[in-house]
Amino acid sequence: MSTIWRLTAFADFKTLGDAVERLDEIDPPIALSWLLFDEGDAARMDVLFQTRPDEAAFREASGLAGDVAITVEPMPDEDWVRISLEGLKPVDAGRFVLFGAHDREAVTPGLIGIEIEAGPAFGTGHHGTTRGCLIAFDEMLDAGFAPKTVFDLGCGTAALAIAAAKVLPDAEILASDIDPEAVEESAENCVKNGTPGIECFVAEGLDHPKLAGREFELIFANILAGPLVELAPGIAKALTPGGRVILSGLLTEQESWVSEAYRAAGLDVRRQTPLEGWETLVATRG
Structure with missing residues (x-):
């Protein structure tokens, strides 16, 4: 070797x-x-x-x-x-905990575990963006929000889609990424976490036949600020009335830029507490 x-x-x-x-x-x-x-x-x-x-x-x-x-x-x-x-200890995010196989025994009892290994694909949960999305989702669940249709856009390792599948067993959940290797890893993670019903596929943004004309009650978009701004009109259109999108992958200095793009697309935008210099936004279609 x-x-x-x-x-x-x-x-x-x-x-x-x-x-x-x-x-x-x-x-x-x-x-x-x-x-x-x-x-x-x-x-x-x-x-x-x-x-x-x-x-x-x-x-x-x-x-x-x-x-x-x-x-x-x-x-x-x-x-x-x-x-x-080393240093990648289990990360608590509301009712969820993300961990690697090396730390299965260290998971806090009573939390919903999501096993994701470290690697080039984004989304181990040891990054403020993934954790911020999970905390925002956890707060929605606490408030009684239980979407039946969920889309993880730019899924990386599918950690967010898996979290949704574990608490929303009756929901239809799609996950896409522009990177075929990330989609392959996502599919493996879904099987490993006991959520094989998640449909994972390769797509560039919202450009895919599976997404044409679709509306979702919840969209995760943990990508980067530039693509978030570019996709704002399409994401807004892909939300059901009352639907929500959790946005992350943006730094604090990019927050106003992204927020304005989603307000311009007709959504109400709420800023979450920043984590480690990273922002998470929740935008809702009226």
Whole structure:
């Protein structure tokens, strides 16, 4: 087995959050995985590569300036999976908890578990965007909202679709992503989590025959600010009267831009409490 290389960057959370957002946009992915850790006054990003990374090329791709400290080191073959998962403890989000297989025994009793492994696909729940979406969904459930039709747009690992399936057993749930590998991983996660009824498919935004003319009571859209703004009119049209969309994948400085796009599309927009510099919005069709 070839040696795995780890690149570690140290900076403030926003700087590394911006870098993660850029890495998420690169297709195909430039690394095996990347994880962001909040360490109080600072933050750390670990990026794993199949071969030794070119630091200058990585800085250019991620947007990290030269004053951001970066280290590169080889990792023993037997250790890289363990190290890639270190720090990824179960994450509580309302009634939900997301965890990796390595932490099955550490899940808080009484919570609804969703098993998602770390990897290049977005949505392990150890990111403020996924957790923010789940908290918003949890609050909706507490208020008695029980949608019968749910769509996870840009599903990543399908963590959000799986959460919906676990609490809404009678709902029709669709999940799509532009990345075929993400859709394949999503389908595997659905089986692993006992929610095989979720229909996963490849789609670019709302452009797919399965979505033509469809309306949903709930849409998850945990993607990026630019696509969220571009898709605002289509998402608004795809909501039933009274339907809601949970929006995330946007930084605090992008919140007003995204909010205005959805207000312009005719929706009422409510801002959730930010998590780790990331915003979650709930928009409702009147």
